[in-house]
Amino acid sequence: MQNDYILNAFQAYVDTIIPRTPGLAEVYGYIQYYGALDLQVDQFLLYNFEHVSMSSAELAALLLNAAAVQWLVNQGYEGRGSLDLLPPSDRLSAIMLLELQQMDPRLLSEEFLNDPGLMVMLTDTLLYYTLQGYYSEWAGYGTTRLNPPQERVLEYFPLSWEQVGYPGPSLGYRVLRTVDIS
Amino acid sequence: MNENYDADVIVIGAGGGGAVVAKELAEKGVKVLILEAGPWYGNAKWPNPNSEHGADASSNYEDLSIDILKKCFTDLENDMNDLVTGKLRWGPADRNRPPWTRKGGFVWQNAGVGGTTLHYFANSPRAFPQAINNIWPISYEELIPYYERVEGQLPVHEAPVTPKEEMFYYGAKKAGWQSGCGPNLTQPCYRQQYNAILEVNPRINDPDFDIQNNSGVGCTLRGHCVNGCHIGPTVEAVAKRSTLVSYIPRALATGNVQVRPNAFVIKILTVEDSERGERATGVIYKDTWTGASTQLNAKVVVMSAGGIETPRLWLNSQLPQNPWVGKGLTNHWFDTVSGIFDEKVVMDVLGVSDIWPYAGQNSAGRLDIPGLGVMITMGMSPGIFATLNYGTSSSGFSSLLTPNTEAAWNVEGLVAGEQLKEFMREYRRTLSLLLFIDDDVSQSNEVVLDPNQMDEYGYIPVIHYQPSEQDVAKREQIATYAAELLRAAGARTVTRANWPAELFIHIMSTMRIGYVVDTNCEAYQVKSLFIADNSVLYNGIGGPNPTLTTQAMATRTADKIWDIYFKQ
Ligand SMILES: Cc1cc2nc3c(=O)[nH]c(=O)nc-3n(C[C@H](O)[C@H](O)[C@H](O)COP(=O)(O)OP(=O)(O)OC[C@H]3O[C@@H](n4cnc5c(N)ncnc54)[C@H](O)[C@@H]3O)c2cc1C
Numbered sequence: 001m002q003n004d005y006i007l008n009a010f011q012a013y014v015d016t017i018i019p020r021t022p023g024l025a026e027v028y029g030y031i032q033y034y035g036a037l038d039l040q041v042d043q044f045l046l047y048n049f050e051h052v053s054m055s056s057a058e059l060a061a062l063l064l065n066a067a068a069v070q071w072l073v074n075q076g077y078e079g080r081g082s083l084d085l086l087p088p089s090d091r092l093s094a095i096m097l098l099e100l101q102q103m104d105p106r107l108l109s110e111e112f113l114n115d116p117g118l119m120v121m122l123t124d125t126l127l128y129y130t131l132q133g134y135y136s137e138w139a140g141y142g143t144t145r146l147n148p149p150q151e152r153v154l155e156y157f158p159l160s161w162e163q164v165g166y167p168g169p170s171l172g173y174r175v176l177r178t179v180d181i182s
Numbered sequence: 183m184n185e186n187y188d189a190d191v192i193v194i195g196a197g198g199g200g201a202v203v204a205k206e207l208a209e210k211g212v213k214v215l216i217l218e219a220g221p222w223y224g225n226a227k228w229p230n231p232n233s234e235h236g237a238d239a240s241s242n243y244e245d246l247s248i249d250i251l252k253k254c255f256t257d258l259e260n261d262m263n264d265l266v267t268g269k270l271r272w273g274p275a276d277r278n279r280p281p282w283t284r285k286g287g288f289v290w291q292n293a294g295v296g297g298t299t300l301h302y303f304a305n306s307p308r309a310f311p312q313a314i315n316n317i318w319p320i321s322y323e324e325l326i327p328y329y330e331r332v333e334g335q336l337p338v339h340e341a342p343v344t345p346k347e348e349m350f351y352y353g354a355k356k357a358g359w360q361s362g363c364g365p366n367l368t369q370p371c372y373r374q375q376y377n378a379i380l381e382v383n384p385r386i387n388d389p390d391f392d393i394q395n396n397s398g399v400g401c402t403l404r405g406h407c408v409n410g411c412h413i414g415p416t417v418e419a420v421a422k423r424s425t426l427v428s429y430i431p432r433a434l435a436t437g438n439v440q441v442r443p444n445a446f447v448i449k450i451l452t453v454e455d456s457e458r459g460e461r462a463t464g465v466i467y468k469d470t471w472t473g474a475s476t477q478l479n480a481k482v483v484v485m486s487a488g489g490i491e492t493p494r495l496w497l498n499s500q501l502p503q504n505p506w507v508g509k510g511l512t513n514h515w516f517d518t519v520s521g522i523f524d525e526k527v528v529m530d531v532l533g534v535s536d537i538w539p540y541a542g543q544n545s546a547g548r549l550d551i552p553g554l555g556v557m558i559t560m561g562m563s564p565g566i567f568a569t570l571n572y573g574t575s576s577s578g579f580s581s582l583l584t585p586n587t588e589a590a591w592n593v594e595g596l597v598a599g600e601q602l603k604e605f606m607r608e609y610r611r612t613l614s615l616l617l618f619i620d621d622d623v624s625q626s627n628e629v630v631l632d633p634n635q636m637d638e639y640g641y642i643p644v645i646h647y648q649p650s651e652q653d654v655a656k657r658e659q660i661a662t663y664a665a666e667l668l669r670a671a672g673a674r675t676v677t678r679a680n681w682p683a684e685l686f687i688h689i690m691s692t693m694r695i696g697y698v699v700d701t702n703c704e705a706y707q708v709k710s711l712f713i714a715d716n717s718v719l720y721n722g723i724g725g726p727n728p729t730l731t732t733q734a735m736a737t738r739t740a741d742k743i744w745d746i747y748f749k750q
Pocket residue numbers: 194195196197198199200217218219220290291292293294295296297298299301302303304305306408445446447448486487488489491492495687688689714715716717727728729730732
């Protein structure tokens with residue numbers, strides 16, 4: 001399967017979980033505008049899903065698009081579609097069907113029927129990777145971010161850390177308090 | 183040592199329990215060989231542990247190298263803790279190879295010398311006496327001297343107070359909880375953690391103290407317990423006392439211990455002895471880099487592969503059937519509840535603007551409620567923080583749920599979209615609590631082998647864990663207490679994650695004392711085979727973090743092994 005198919009699904013997913021937020025930017029400053037697409041978190045998902053013992057990037061993308069179809073069916077539409085073609089405001093509801101395991105098995109490919117834990121595992125992992133990819137240092141690896149882990153070099157301070165006010169790793173903090181709690 | 187043996191004792195796994203039993207035996211003069219599936223960080227024989235095979239073994243204290251440890255432990259949370267490519271992951275040393283697959287949920291454990299203690303918080307409380315006495319086949323009183331030995335050896339200290347703990351104690355007091363209790367807890371009580379972390383460097387708050395070039399001893403409150411601590415002038419003096427830096431150096435110092443990392447044990451070997459029945463004689467392990475198999479013989483074998491892998495290895499070795507092998511899994515079924523505070527409130531209570539979840543030991547304060555469970559403060563770097571507080575739930579997305587106006591929290595479930603960014607924007611003023619309950623032992627909560635799926639080390643383990651009705655009620659109760667505490671402290675927004683049950687962090691009681699092993703922790707059905715890890719615990723010890731109890735048991739088991747097999 002084409003990487004495009006997978007990346008389209010992953011982009012729609014990460015953009016739903018961590019979107020660009022012009023509203024927050026207006027109130028809190030421009031840094032709050034950026035979201036997961038700006039840090040290319042979809043590529044982080046692709047890398048990690050491809051580097052487990054049973055490469056599952058394609059299955060994860062299939063699952064996301066099956067959820068889109070299920071959502072359409074639930075709304076009374078004909079069953080064809082994919083997550084990236086759903087309006088952004090409806091995507092979270094589609095992903096919710098995975099979270100709550102409300103999928104019609106007929107919409108799922110064989111792999112999911114043979115392994116009941118697979119859907120839960122992929123659903124949890126999608127979210128985990130998205131949050132890790134965005135809020136950890138990964139984006140800061142810049143041009144080396146898709147290298148094997150031993151060959152990544154931190155090139156800059158991740159924008160997400162600026163958004164949350166994390167100063168980055170430190171060798172110590174002068175924060176000892178003297179309090180008697182007993 | 184008998185010349186047919188490669189060692190007197192082979193220990194499988196250099197984690198929370200294995201390193202302890204090895205060091206205790208070695209100090210009595212027993213020759214011990216430790217086989218560990220993962221890498222060794224901080225040893226001159228493995229200058230690049232993730233990219234080169236390096237040596238086969240190390241048995242020399244002088245091999246320990248703080249410079250290599252500092253080079254390996256980069257403090258970067260993805261580099262260290264990514265589940266697929268991290269240095270602290272459940273997989274082989276070579277990070278270009280995939281992690282090891284486990285089924286039935288997510289098992290948070292780590293392969294390497296030090297095992298899962300490499301990224302544990304080092305919380306080291308004792309069990310609740312009421313969960314041991316008249317329940318376990320041994321008494322709490324019998325454990326006390328072993329607790330004292332481990333507490334002295336690690337060592338364990340009362341944890342320091344930083345802003346997040348101060349806010350927690352403030353809330354606990356306002357919510358009406360009592361403080362002032364000793365280590366043997368019988369009443370609900372909030373207190374400073376007992377952590378296996380060296381005391382804080384006494385100069386930490388001194389503006390002239392040079393944090394950048396510090397080569398002193400002591401914790402520097404930098405919040406990287408979970409990402410791999412390397413603060414200290416030598417490996418043995420590193421602040422957080424994973425067994426990599428506590429028991430392993432002491433074991434090497436005896437001159438009686440050899441450790442082979444990158445060695446995955448695939449089979450326990452036994453013989454049928456006409457007098458004594460089945461007896462362990464050795465193991466077969468595979469080199470995780472080359473795949474080469476090696477057989478080793480010893481008088482005694484100790485399984486310390488952890489709550490999942492010890493039963494897996496038993497089953498893959500086709501050791502005798504026992505209805506309790508792999509059964510009775512307890513896991514404390516965790517959850518998180520967090521409070522976001524306004525700056526003014528933080529200022530009024532603490533006199534500073536922020537709670538700083540990334541500063542201080544990852545977990546330094548706790549409220550214990552015997553009969554129910556535990557809540558602890560938890561501050562982490564932002565990626566792990568976001569995952570544990572907002573990205574782990576069985577409720578689905580909070581924004582799509584009908585709000586429950588009865589609940590003690592404002593938000594339940596996964597947080598996504600603009601709300602996630604708003605909450606994360608207030609990361610610095612968020613106080614998170616990690617909750618875990620005293621879950622029931624049930625024979626149907628189990629580790630079994632997948633009948634079809636194998637990896638290069640045998641059939642892979644599958645976990646089945648279903649909390650009881652009582653467990654559900656306990657977890658709702660403790661989540662409510664946590665939310666009330668945060669409210670009492672003045673939190674504006676309280677969120678509850680509602681974790682699924684299939685997330686395994688305190689993996690216990692899958693090879694229970696009294697069922698699979700006798701009171702010496704020797705297997706009933708296989709002589710000279712002992713177990714020294716979380717799996718021998720009889721139950722979830724009432725809720726407290728399990729490692730200190732496992733280490734006390736491992737100390738005791740070393741004494742028993744000595745008495746039975748080596749004392750002349
Ligand atoms: C993030 C996190 C924080 C935690 N914080 C705390 C805390 O603060 N306090 C606390 O008490 N507990 C804590 N825990 C739990 C704690 O880590 C475990 O209780 C403890 O490590 C268990 O010790 P063990 O010996 O049973 O297993 P482990 O420490 O997991 O050691 C098992 C070792 O055996 C090796 N192994 C497995 N199979 C084989 C094989 N076949 N051949 C060779 N080697 C093998 C593994 O690689 C591993 O090194 C935490 C856990 C996590 C994930």
